[in-house]
Amino acid sequence: MPNNQQYDIKCLDHPNKDIISICSTCLNNTPVCIDCITGIHSGHNFKSIEDDNIRNQIQQEFKNQTIPKLNDYLENNKKILDESNNHFKQIQENNNNNFDKALKIFNELKEIINAKENDIKRLLKTKFDENKDVNNIITTIENNNNIVNNAIKYNNGVNNNNYINEFIKLLKHNHQCNNLLSNINNNNLPEYKDNQLIVKENNLDSIKDLTNSYLEVIDLKTIKLFNFNFTIYEEGYDISHLEIIFLAIGPIQCLPKTIPTTVTSLLLQDGFYLPLDFIPPTVQCLSLQNIKYQLKPDSIPATVKCLYLLDGFNQSLDFIPPTVEFLFFENIKYQLIHDTIPATVKSLYLHGGFDQPLDYIPPTVESLFLENIKYQLKPDSIPATVTHLYLQDGFDQPLSFIPPTVQYLYLKNIKYQLIPDSIPETVTEFTLLDGFNQPLDFIPPTTQFLYLENIKYQLTPDSIPATVTYLSLLDGFNQPLDFIPPTVESLDIRNIKYQLKPDSIPKTVKHLHLHDGFNQPLDFIPPTVQTLYLKNIKYQLKPDSIPETVTTLSLLNDFDRPLDFIPPTVECLNIRNIKYQLKPDSIPETVKHLYLQDGFNQPLDFIPPTLQYLYLQDINYQLKPDSIPTTVKHLYLQDGFDQPLNFIPPTVQYLYLHNIKYQLTPDSIPATVTYLSLLDGFNQPLYFIPPTVQFLYLQDIKYQLTPNSIPATVKQLILKDGFNQPLNFIPPTVECLGIRNIKYQLKPDSIPATVKHLYLLDGFNQPLDFIPPTVQCLYLQDIKYQLTPSSIPTTVKHLCLDDDFDQPLDFIPPTVKWLYLKNIKYQLKPDSIPKTVTHLYLQDGFNQPLDFIPPTVQRLYLHNIKYQLTPNSIPATVKHLYLQDGFNQPLDFIPLTVPWLYLHNIKYQLIPGSIPNHLSFIIFDDGFSQRFTKGIIPDSVTYIYLGDVVYPLEPDSISNPDQKIEYRSNYKHPK
Structure with a gap:
């Protein structure tokens, strides 16, 4: 500190004297x-x-x-x-x-x-x-x-x-x-004195004589159980007007006349001997000490969901109703045996002092909670059906008893000191709860999901293993976030105490979840976050709250804020059952994909007219024919959707069906649908497909297909990832077949001989010996199967290598004359293409030099390629050059050796001099859409052919009378 800093150096007992x-x-x-x-x-x-x-x-x-x-x-x-x-x-x-x-x-x-x-x-x-x-x-x-x-x-x-x-x-x-x-x-x-006003109803008839005893102010007696304060009922008092939740009743002779409707938890203490038929239906949690009343199967009302059997309880458990899902045991005296616990129990809690073997646990129990029980656990103590295991405060036994079926492990402040091999590698999700205070080096490398509450152990950058990809910070978490490893891509933040700053979250996080109660500014979100999930957060959102790097936004249940904060970069919007009432201008027009998820219950008149992709889960709102705007072209009906499809507008051409609940009939789908996708889990007969559907996509559907399942109107069939059925259902009308990474193993007779065009799409990984000899056109995307010179049958004449294809081209058989190349990854060399190829198509996005073209190629077709052409790009052996739809480069690259030029609907705007004057033949066809102004066609061209063009020749289009003009059979000009 500087010398001029003011210090308090005076004595604590003598304020005028300095400390010396x-x-x-x-x-x-x-x-x-x-x-x-x-x-x-x-x-x-x-x-x-x-x-x-x-x-x-x-x-x-x-x-x-x-x-x-x-x-x-x-x-x-x-x-x-x-x-x-x-x-x-x-x-x-x-x-x-x-x-x-x-x-x-x-x-x-x-x-x-x-x-x-x-x-x-x-x-x-x-x-x-x-x-x-x-x-x-x-x-x-x-x-x-x-x-x-x-x-x-x-x-x-x-x-x-x-x-x-x-x-x-x-x-x-x-x-x-x-x-x-x-x-x-x-x-x-400090010890407060709780008090309550007690009304003695019995004295009302003689009120004049009993005024002094009609009303009293007494101190309520309570008993604490599981961190809850139960009010003990005093016999003879009226409690009907009390607003209490937890009520305890001891061994009394007269029950209260009325139990308040606010009571949801009831404790019957040691010695209680009256029947339990007085329990009101509001009671969901019932705690029983060592009561004397002998319980029977109908003793407990069906409204009870949680049952606590406390120290000393000593009766058979056949009284437990099937509605009980949560069962709690203290150190009960009754000896548990097989079939003691009803199969409806899903969660079992064993509290401190419990001292019996666990072989009585039924296979229906999925969640097991263990405090510091006395019984010594062994590897076979817990049934293999348990998937969620909670070890509570004070638990002090080795964890070698955990069965391999446990995938979710929850640890509170346990006493047992964990070491790296304490936990089996089958555990994939960890939750460390309030008070946990041990290093995290025990977490096995198989863990991908980690949840942290307000743990005491101070985290450091190397605390969490690099295998964790999903991290959740739960309510009360209060540490800096610099411990997050770069492998974490999904971060879930609840109402944490730590104040977040712009550099709090690593830039490797791509998915961010903000949950109920979150109440901090959002300026901490790094630019790498692309997907944001918002629940009912408290922070007031503004138009600039969310960074523009977010492209996917999910509004979860109970979200209750106007949507004017959504930035224009958000293209995908997911909406669950939010509270905020949507209006026609609620969603920005930049949103392209809208997901209405389970429980959504509002009219759809808020959908902007710019939206083309709509996804519907099991929404509650009842759809009508005018519910969806006519701008929607792609409609996805997802798992659980359960409404008639008569709401689909005629503008929908692409329909995607998941495992919907609604039973489809032949007239369910409008005739305007031409593309139909049946996705994972779909399990209905396909006789509902209308004859207008020409393109059918099948994923891993459950319905077993037969030869007559698909209508004969389907021309193109695509089998998507995971499809796992024989292909004998394909009708002879299908000429184009696309196959992704399907599970079904293909054989030589799998595909019918009627298929002429075969597409092997991204991820395909099987030998190609199944290709029938009728296939003449083969399309290959980024398949995984490694091709060899004998992979493709010699009947294939046309071969198309699609975007991202990344293998050498030495597998091409000599029968292939037509080769189509999109934006492939494999870097081509002068000897990459066999010399048998005579027609070469370079399609949209192609971006490599053209020095690989062999001298046998005489016809070259160029689409909208990215590679910038120069005068020496094309070899002199090319005689016919086709500039096709979308081509957008100057034409000064055309070599003198090219006599024939074909111009289709190119983007490049021609001006006088654009077309080289050495050409002998020029053909305008396939939608050429530019005017033939003077000078566009060079005078040196000998032959001019006109086919499908937009504009006709103009009076001054041709200035050389010796030029020959020929109109093709398809000649037309709309303008």
Whole structure:
């Protein structure tokens, strides 16, 4: 700190005197002044504040010992303050309710009980004042917090102890804080006195004589169970008006006349001996101690979902109704055996003290919760059906008992010290819950999903294994995020305490989930995030809240904000059952793909007219013929969709069906649909396909196809990834067949001889010996199967290598005359193409030099290629040059050796001089759409052919009368 810094170096006992030394006789390194030395510290031993060793020792103790204790002290105090405030708030609310109820009763009694009314009010106020007095004790904690916060604030700002004044200030803080820590006595939540207004209904008939006993203010008795406070019922009192959730009833003779409808959890204590038919249907959780009443199969109402059997319970479990899904055992006396627990139980909780073998667990139990049970677990203790295992606070046994079926493991603050081989590699998802405090080096490399609550262990950049790709930070998480490894692509953030900054999240994260309660600005989102999921977050979104790098946005259940924050870069929008009511202008027109997911329940009039792709899951909103705008061209009906398809507008040409629930009939699909995709899980007969469908796509459908499954109108069939059925269902009308990475193993007779065009698409990985001799045109995408010279049958005449194809071309048989190349990855060389090829097509996106063209190629076809052509790009052997649709380069690259030029619908705008004058023949055809203004056609061209063009020749198009003009049979000009 600088020399001009103001320091408080005055004595704690003598504010006008400077601290000059340290008393080593007294505890906690007491700082002293001259008056202290001659006064209360007379005769003590002292240390010099100039001694560097003493200063370093005290400063290290302050940083390494005192400060951590102070942080723990603050954390504990915060919990006490929070619990105190919450409890006092409940008391205050209860007090207000009591006042209201008392006023209502006294208004009914009018003048008769007027005096008593005032007494009750005074008593309520007195009780509340007593609690206020208790609450004032909190002031001491708050004063101590001020001292601690000042010390911590000073510690965070201190750089060194080179200045004596600065050290004296530290010395004071150190002394005060150590005194404070030394004098902490039972710093717990003060004892409040809960009270409640009790109404004795039995005395109303003789109200004049019983006024004094009609109303009382009593202190409620409670019992704590599983962190919940149960109100104990006092026999004879009316509790119907109480707003309580947790109620406990002991061994009484008379049950309450009415149990409040707010009660959802009921505890029956030791010795309870009455039938259980009084339990209201609102009770969902029932806890039983060692009751005396003998339970029968119909004793417990079917509304109970959670059942707690507590210490000492000693009855057969055949009374458990089939509605119970969650079962909790303490150390019960009854010996459990096979078939004891009903098969409806899905989650089983074994609390501390439980001491029985686990071989009674039924195979229906999927989730098992274990506290520090007494029974020693063995490798075969847990059934193989358990997939979710929770080890709770205090669990202290080796984890070698975990069966290989457990995929999801949840760890609280367990005592057992984990080591790298503690957990089987079958576990793929980990959740570390509040209080967990061990290094994470035990996580096996198979783990891909990791969930972190407010764990105590301080994470570092190497804490998490690189195999983790999905990380979820749960409510209360409070650590910097610099520990996230670069392998994490999906990050899930709930209502964490740590304040996020722009560099908090690594740039490797691509998918970000923000969940309920999240309440921080979104300026921390890195530019690498492309997919954003928003639930009911608290933060108020603005138009610039989301970075423009986000292209996919998902609005999940209960989202309740206007959508004006969506940036124009978002092309894919997913909407679940959000609360916000959508309007026609809610969604920006830049959205191209809209997903309405399970539960969505709003009219679809908000869909903008620019949308062409619509995806519908099992939405609740009932669709009508005019629900979907006519601009939609692609419609996806996804898993669970269950409505008639009469809402589909005639503009939809592409229909995609997943495993929908609605049963299709022959008239379900409109005749305007020409492209139909049946995707994974589809399981219905195909007789519903209308005759207008010409293109059919099949994924891994469940329905078993037969030879008559597909209508004869289908001309093109594509089998997508995962398809796994024989191909004997293909009708003879199919001439074009596309095959992706299907599972079914193809054989030489798999494909019918009627197929002429075969497409092997991305990922295909089987030998090509199944190709029938009728296939003349073969199209290859980026297939995985490694081709050899004998892979392709010699009957193939046309070969097309599509985008990303990446294999040498030495497999091409000599029978291939026509070769089509798109933007392939394989780098071509002069000997790449066999000399038998005579027709070469370079199609859209092709981007390589043309020096690979063999001399046998006489006809060259160029689409919209990316490679920039130069005068020496094309070999002199090419005689016929075709510039096809989309070609967009100057024509000065055409060599003198080319006599024939064919111009189709090119993009490049011709001007006089664009076409070289050495050509002998020029053909305008296939949609050529430019005007024949003067000078476009060189005078030197001998023959001019006109076919399918947009514009006719103009009067001055031809200036050389010797030029010959021939009109082809397809000649036409619309304009």
